[in-house]
Amino acid sequence: MKTTRTLAGFDVFPIGLGCMSLSHGYGPAASPDAAEALLLGALDRGVTLFDTAALYGFGHNEEILGRVLAPHRSRFMLASKCGIFREDGRRRIDGRPETLRRTCEDSLRRLRTDVIDLYYLHRWDKSVPIEDSVGALADLARAGKIRAIGLSEVSADTLRRAHAVHPVAAVQSEYSLWSCEVEIAVLGACRELGTALVAFSPLGRAFLADGLPDVARLHDTDLRRRMPRFQPEAYARNLALLEPLRRMARDHGCTPGQLALAWLLHQGEDVIPIPGTTRLAHLEENLGAAGVRLDAEARDELARLFARDRVAGERYGPATQAEVDTERFPAS
Template identity: 65%
Template sequence: MSIQRNIASLRVSPIGLGCMNLSHAYGTPPDARQAEAVLLGALDAGVDFFDTAALYGFGANETLVGKVLGPHRQRFTLASKCGMQGVDGVRVIDGRPATLKATCEASLQRLNTDVIDLYYLHRWDKNVPIEDSVGALAGLVQEGKIRHIGLSEVSAATLRRAHAVHPIAALQTEYSLWTRNPEIAVLQACRDLGTAFVAFSPLGRGFLTGTLRDVGTLAAKDIRRAMPRFEPANYAANLPLLKPLQALADKAGCTPAQLALAWLLAQGEHIIAIPGTTQLHHLQEDLHAAHIQIDADILRRAGEAINQHTVTAPRYAAATQTEIDTEEF
């Protein structure tokens, strides 16, 4: 397995850091000291790809990343996102060109940088042609404010439409043992176009670590509470999937999280994983997955144990599903 992977002209390690849960989504975020320790610990551990967004903490995550990592800007590739953000305390999807340009200006300030290496359209605003949104991002490339364009949660067809306007360096969507939707078409479309595939939630939002046994312990504002797979009955139905995963991890001499990440990276040299964590020891465990050698038969059996046929319930509720453009089984 290659130690570094390509995002257009950029070279990054196969496992980066998704910064979202340092400010957003999974209940009360860690305090500033702990968040800073995770970011700096990641940098010291060799992480060279950090992923944030205007949405996360409604700007707070970009501010955190800019403050803590800004002095080390030359040491890493920086990714952020536009097209979905907080407006007066409400999450809004808005892909109009003027909005995207304004969001970028605000993000540059918060991130304490002159240029964002990879700038994603966080969601395709279906009221705006994808060509118009990508055209606006292409303008930001020409102005030198961003280096490369990415898309998030879109289909292969939308990727191809966007790529016809301007090369798309990366496509980001959920991919893991228990979320296989990219295998329908997007993974191949990325291969065809030379687009990197960035997998968020590569550990199944904690499920594949084997450490979350009782969803009743989730914080009241944890976004997983609104996800079908984390409803108590569905989660109980999915828990038995962890037994064979643990057995295979034991056989490989690694943790279930490391096995899940190794399986993901083995699905293609164009795949990069961005697990998120608030604990430095979890991050160090995750990063080791890029360096361990696991027998191909064990990886195959892991994929057979947990996949779209064995997992109970879809990843998103119906209302959320309408906001994205990914292929569904």
């Protein structure tokens, strides 16, 4: 495999850093010192893609990146997202052009930069034509506020509609051994259009990194508490998938998480995973996946192990699923 991958005209290390967990998602935010150590540690270890969003910690995550990484701005590619934010204490999806322009200015201020390299529409606001939202992002690109446009959790049809307005450099969607919905249509559309696929939750929200000790003890604010795959009955069934994954990892001289990331890296040079973590040891482990080589037989065996009918539970509950535009597998 190549030592770099191309994203929106930038050459980046094959594995980026998803920064959400520094602020929210899987429990309390990291302390300022821990967040700084993680971000600078990532930079020093060769990470060149840092991914954040206005949503993460409702601005807190962008502020951390701005404070810690602004002095090193020339050393990395910065990605952020708009279209979901907090207003009057509530989470809101809003893709109106005037809102996207305003939230971009807010993000630039928090990130302490003049330009965002890759700016995603975090969710398509289905009350606004995708052409209007992407048109607003195109205006921001022409104004020099952003360099490239991305979309998150969209269908192949929506991607094509958006791309007709302005080139879409990347689609960010969940993609891992146990979440392969992008293979239905989006990945093919990305390749048709020359769009990269940025894979969030490539470790299955820690499941593929050898599971969780006890899902019943997850923090009250942990997103996984509301996800079908992490409900006790489904999770108990899913645990049966881990021992074969551990066995294959031992055979390849790596950890289960590294094996899962390596499988994703082998899906194509246009696939860029962005695992998140708050711990330097986990960061180093994740980056080590770039050196794991898998032959076709091993890749096929992993795909069979995590075939859709072997995974218990959907990736999202009904309310969250209604917010996304991605294709879905038929109910099993």
